Structures are given as C-alpha cells and as structure tokens.
Amino acid sequence: MKKMLNLSSNPHIRDEVNTAEIMRDVVIAMIPTTLYGIIQWGLNPALVVLFTVAVAVLSEFLYEKFMKMPITIGDWSAAVTGLILALNCPPDIPVWIPCVGAVFAIIAIKMLYGGLGKNWMNPALGARCFLLISFAGKMTGWTTIGADALSGATPLAYLKAGGDMAKINICDMFLGRIPGTIGEVSKLCLLFGAAYLIIKKVISPKIPLVYIGTVAVFTLLFGGHGFDVTYLCSEILGGGLIFGAFFMATDYVTSPITPNGQIIYGVILGIMTGLFRLFGGSAEGVSYAIILTNIIVPIINLKTIPVAFGREGEKK
C-alpha cells in the first residue's frame, strides 16, 4: 500500500494532490485580478498585497513557533488568506490596516481554533468584516478612475442611492474600469482565474453557479426594476459577487461536503446576499452573507448526509 490510512479533519482530498498544490493553484488563479488592480491603481495596491500576505504568513509562523506546533506555512493557506484579504480592500487603504486584519484572520479566526480545517468561518472574510466595522470610513472610501466615472461611489452604491441607470456602463463593469476593491472589479480577470480552477478541478462550478443564479432570481423578483437586463447585469457584475462566489464560497473548509448540501448552501448564500443588498443598509452584502452562512454549514452537512448503501434511512 502506498499510504497508511489516517484520520484527519477536512479538507479531505481524494487525490494525489495535496493542500499546497491546491492553494498554489488558488493563488495562481487570483494573479490576473491582482495584476489588474495594480495596473489600474498603482503602487499602493501592490504594497497592500505584498505586506498583507507577508504578515499573514509571518503570523502563522510565529504562532506555531510560540505554541510549539508543526510549522504549516508551506501549505500556502496563510498566503491565500492574506491575498484574499488584500484583494478585498479599497486600493488606497493605508497598508497597516489590512496587516492588522491579516493578524486577526490568522490568529483569532484560524489558529486559535486549531489551524487549517478547524476554522468555522472564512478567515479572510471574517477579517474583512472586522476591518469594515473598525475602520468604516477608510474601508468604504473608493478611488475614482477616469474623468467621467461615477463620482467616488461603486456602481452598487450608486444604484442603491437611486442613481440614474443610464450612467451605468456594463462594459466597464465587466472589464473593471470602476471604483471598487482591488480584486473585485475586473470580472474578466476573475473569470479567467475561475476557469483555471475549474479546469484543474480545484473547485466545482456548482456552488458559484447556484449562488449567482439565486442572486439573479432574487434581484428579478425583489429588485424593483422588473426584467431590466441592465439592472440585472449590474447587480451580478457589481460588488464582490463574482469574486465571492468563485473564490470564497468554494473554500473547502467552510462549505458543505455533500452535493445536496452545496446546492442548499448556494441558495442560502444567494438569498442572504440579495436580502442584505436590497433591503439592508449597505450596498454590498456578499461578505456578511458568506460568513453568516459559514456558521450554519455544519447543520447543512448533518442534514444532507446521504444514506449509506444497504442501510435504511432514519425512521421518523
């Protein structure tokens, strides 16, 4: 036999591929959108990405050293957390703020609960919400691009404040020539990355498609603009939905393991995002929707465990 059977917590992967390779693939998939953000906004995003990843990896290393645990930074999961957090920050944010977030993500959300596989909420997103609450002004201060760009508001915020739909340019929203966080604006680059991950079988398109589909249906039903295609496209392409659906909702540790569970997860995510975006105070709902739904994933897992072949289901 090649390997001994060993009992471990998730992520479980039935392949020769190990955690490091998967995480590296995720990093590679996020490179296009990172480069786009740097090209569009200059030096600060580059520094943010660099320092946040470095601080994330360093925090994990120091914690494991201090607690005499095996050093796991080689599995690249800290780097992924740092990168996702950096890409979720506005381009002109002072560099020290995402670094503080990275420390919180790695230490408080991940390591204090036992490390990779034991966190019950996406660390990068949890830290992003931590930063949103702590530095509300700086985390929602967007940089304009171009002379005729919507003045300082993301398209979603503009729409929510009752802005004129005629000013929304879907092409710009798809390419990324709009205000937003470093990694979320360029849907084109994000979809390239997502395609790479799907081809390499790192993620399955099920959760993202169900998620986005549910948001679309919710927007159609409750958006107040009926079947207006421009509005629908702007809601789907706006904010962190594409980024969240393909890169964060598919995180192995915090998403359900059963196929039915994943569909339910996608639907709940879609409903929550729709509720927060349309009826909540802020224009963006993806971050809070994902971390709140992460918390009920264990119940989704429990309720969707398939009956083993040859056994009867529980007698009600």
Place this chain on the structure above:
Amino acid sequence: MKKDSFVKDALILTAITLVSGLLLGAVYGMTKDQIEAINNASTIASYQQVMAAEEYDDETYYDALETAKNDGTVSADNGGAELISVVAAKDASGAEIGYIVKAQAAGYGGNVVVVIGVDSDLKVTGISFPETLPETAGLGQRALEPAFYEQFAGKGTNLSVKKGGGAGENEIDAISGATMTSTAVVNSTNAATEFVQNYIVK
C-alpha cells in the same frame, strides 16, 4: 396549618415591602429638587450651545408649533422631518432674539434629533445633538464632530447636501460615506428654518 403560614408569609412580605417603600419615598423626596434642578440646567445648557440668551420661553409659540405639525407642509417639504418643540430666546429686556427648534428626521439607523438655533433674520446660529445618535460608528456618528456641525452656523434657509466636498454658500458638505445621516440633519435644519419663516416671523 398551611393557611396560617400562608398568611404569615404574606404579612412578612408586606412588611418588608412597606419598609422599603417608605425608605424609597424618603430618598425620592430628598433628591427630587436636586434632580429637577439638574434637568433644567442641562436643557438650558443645550440651548446655550446654539444660542446664548437670558431667558428661554417655551410657551409663546407652542400653539404655532401645533398648527405647523397639523398642517404638515413643513414636514412634507423636508423629507418627512418632524418638529418636536420650539423655544423663544429672549435677551435681558425681554425682546426676542431668536428661536430654538428641536426637530428630527430619519437617518440611517433611526431618528436623528437636532436642536437648531434660528435668529430673526432666518440665519442658523448653530446646531447641536441633544440625544445619542443611532448612527454607524465611524460614519454617521461623525456628525458629532465640529468639522461637520460647525458648517451650519451662519447658513440660511433651504440648505442642500453636497457630496465630495466644496460646498457652496447654501450647501453642507456631507460626511463621507454617511449621506443619509447628513441629509437627515440638513432636513431637520431646513424644517426648523421653514417653520420659523412661515409660522413665527411670517
């Protein structure tokens, strides 16, 4: 046997309650005047903050306020802002130097209550916030910063909110990221000046 102890329990409880009640009453009587003095002082202090005066008269324009509330035009003109109370500020000789109106409007997390001082030329002398704001920390709460509320002193009627800086003479720079709170404060201010204009100064 049981009945007896029931009555006995009830009597003891009544006795304890009676003694506590008497004690409470005594302390209440002892502190009543002091508490009233403090409440009056804090109300006067909040008026002094927007318009210094010798005397604040809350009876003269009480009816005018009720009429304005019933008419509803002030509220409708200003995004649903509601008038709460009005006080006439008088100098030492008893002449009216201005009016202090308390108004509220729906902000982001609830009603934002504002006290606005309006002089007889319909110019705002200043605003203040008598109650805690139900707004988001770091965003709407920044209405409490002087950089925001000091803008109102000296402005006139029909103010509007300006986003992105560079407010003109009849505009107020919004708090960045907190347009709803800024609008609520401006609506309340406009309601106050409109009320004074249409119902007091006429």
Place this chain on the structure above:
Amino acid sequence: MNKYLERIYNGIIKENPTFILMLGMCPTLATTTSAFNAIGMGLSTTAVLMFSNMVISALRNVIPNRVRLPGEIVVIASLVTIVQLLMQAYTPAVYESLGIYIPLIVVNCIILGRAEAYALFNAPIVSFCDGLGMGIGFTFSLTVLGAVRELIGKGSVFGFQLIPSDFSIGIFALAPGAFIVLAFLSALQNKLRLPSATNGGQEVPEFVTSGDVLGAFNKTEEAPASEEKKEA
C-alpha cells in the same frame, strides 16, 4: 487572615465574578466602552451588593423560605432605585453615560447569586464584606476590560488620548470587541494560574451553588446534590 479580609480577598481574586464565576456578563460587556463608565458601573454595583448582602443576611431568619425570592428582589430593587436616585441627583455625568444599565443592576446575577449563596447563611457583617469583596473584584475586572477596550478602540484611557485616534481599531469600542477582549483576558487569567475556584486553587465547597459553577457539573456524576446540602 481574619474572616472579613478573607471575604474581600475571595471576591477579588479567588472567586472574581467576571473571570471565574462568569456572572453579570451583560453589564460587563455593555458598560466597558470606556474606563470611566466601567468604574462608575462597578462602584454602583458594589454599593448595592454590600447593602443588599447585609440587609438580606440580617433578615435571613425572618423571611420565610417560600417567599424568599420575592423578598430578596424587593430589597435589591429598592436599593438599586435608591442608588439610582442618588446618582441622578449628585453624579449626573455618570448617570447619563450609564443610562439604562443602572436599573438593570437589579437583575445582575452577582447580586442575587451572592444573596442566595452566601448572605442567606452567614452573619450580616461577613456578608457585607463578601459583597464588598465581590463588588471590588467586579469593579477591578470591569475597569481592566474598559481600559483595554478604550485604549485599543479609541486610543485613550480615562479620557487621556494616548494614541492618535486614527490608529484606533473601532470594533473594540463596540459589542464584538467586548467579547473578544473578555475572551483574551479570561484566557490570560487561566494561563497565569492565579489560584481560583476553577483551577484547583481552593477546595471545592460542598455547596453546589456556592459560587463554584463547575462544581455543579462535577457533582452530578457523583452522589446527588441533595445529600451534600449543609444545614442552614
């Protein structure tokens, strides 16, 4: 040390209400937004605790068992109202900033907890000292919590700005931050292994409810609790 001082030491260190007994969490989390508020809350609670313990202890042979709880509540509620009126009249600043949490002292678990667990079975003066000790312990832990939260969340301590507020991590001045700081301080307290009721620092009292919450869980696997009740 004599029994009065022992009670005071017990309340501050061995059975600290916040970190060991984990009682009175609601005001702990709500009023520690600044060190000043925390001290105000702590001292008001201490005032009520001392006198409620003393009065209930003095009445312990008078109040019949059946109306024990209503009797205690009447005493506690009256004391809280008296404290509230006095604060409103003579310390308006503290009264304003604590707001609704002053009347809520009535339902603070520490007060009823100590009345039930200690004052009902001990003499008035010792009970007074027990209340004083618990109150000081509560004030101490509240102040530490408040100071940490104020420092990280606003950059100041007792109103003195030590760090420019641009560098303040705002979440610590809000509710989630309260939970996080409390968690870290409790972990720190455990790590430092100050002798306490929950880490073997003192013998587990026979009473299930005598402040040792874990004792209740431990006991259920052994003999039933009723057999271990001490006579009053």
